[in-house]
Amino acid sequence: MNILIFGPNGSGKGTQGAIVQKKYGVPHIETGVIFRQNISKKTPLGEKAKAYIDRGELVPDDITIPMILNRLKEDDCAKGWLLDGFPRNLAQAEALWIALEKEKMKLDYVIEIDLDRDTAKKRIMGRRLCKMDNNHPNNIFIDAIKPHEHEGKTVCRVCGCEDLSARADDQDTNAIDKRHGIYYDTKTGTLAAVNYFKERAKVITVNGSKGVKEVSEELMKKLA
Numbered sequence: 001m002n003i004l005i006f007g008p009n010g011s012g013k014g015t016q017g018a019i020v021q022k023k024y025g026v027p028h029i030e031t032g033v034i035f036r037q038n039i040s041k042k043t044p045l046g047e048k049a050k051a052y053i054d055r056g057e058l059v060p061d062d063i064t065i066p067m068i069l070n071r072l073k074e075d076d077c078a079k080g081w082l083l084d085g086f087p088r089n090l091a092q093a094e095a096l097w098i099a100l101e102k103e104k105m106k107l108d109y110v111i112e113i114d115l116d117r118d119t120a121k122k123r124i125m126g127r128r129l130c131k132m133d134n135n136h137p138n139n140i141f142i143d144a145i146k147p148h149e150h151e152g153k154t155v156c157r158v159c160g161c162e163d164l165s166a167r168a169d170d171q172d173t174n175a176i177d178k179r180h181g182i183y184y185d186t187k188t189g190t191l192a193a194v195n196y197f198k199e200r201a202k203v204i205t206v207n208g209s210k211g212v213k214e215v216s217e218e219l220m221k222k223l224a
């Protein structure tokens, strides 16, 4: 099962992605996670990517496209993959489509989580990452997924871990606006990539403004 998942930063894409990943048992490949792992390990790829990520810009296609196409060739992807954060623009969508056609690989589903820009921005700024699992949903601005208070400390609502942090690029409004500018761009940005697949694959669109449970229920119904 080969799946792409799209949604603006703040749409709950990571959370829904983790649910889809469990349903199909395929690796959840997140471009942003791969970059952040390389940055923390101070690899040459991480050093190159860091400045772009800090500014909220896309890492150039000549770095990102081969990185992902090579990742899809690894053994754990033999039975499929869930790709999250790629493609992020029209050029990446075209490169992926060409690579899939060449390998005679089918794209089974393209998931689009639809959310307006203002709501997405508010959600990003409230997002808190749990050290045990970044996909544990915690957001100080959303009642349904507010972190818990325990003995005067703010802890992960899922596992109780005390190590909750905000990503630096989640607190930088310029970086958020840039990332959303790229996402909502229907000419060459991420929505252009989504539209590109609407003509080529089965695209499932879900309303991301609802709670985590409602969104996943809608998604599971449509995936069934």
Ligand code: AMP
Binding pocket: 009, 031, 032, 033, 035, 052, 053, 054, 056, 057, 058, 059, 060, 064, 085, 086, 087, 088, 092, 179
């Ligand atoms: P994310 O965790 O998906 O929000 O990604 C964090 C950052 O990684 C983005 O703001 C970009 O700088 C970079 N990034 C992630 N995916 C891509 C991609 N497909 N192409 C270029 N840069 C990317």
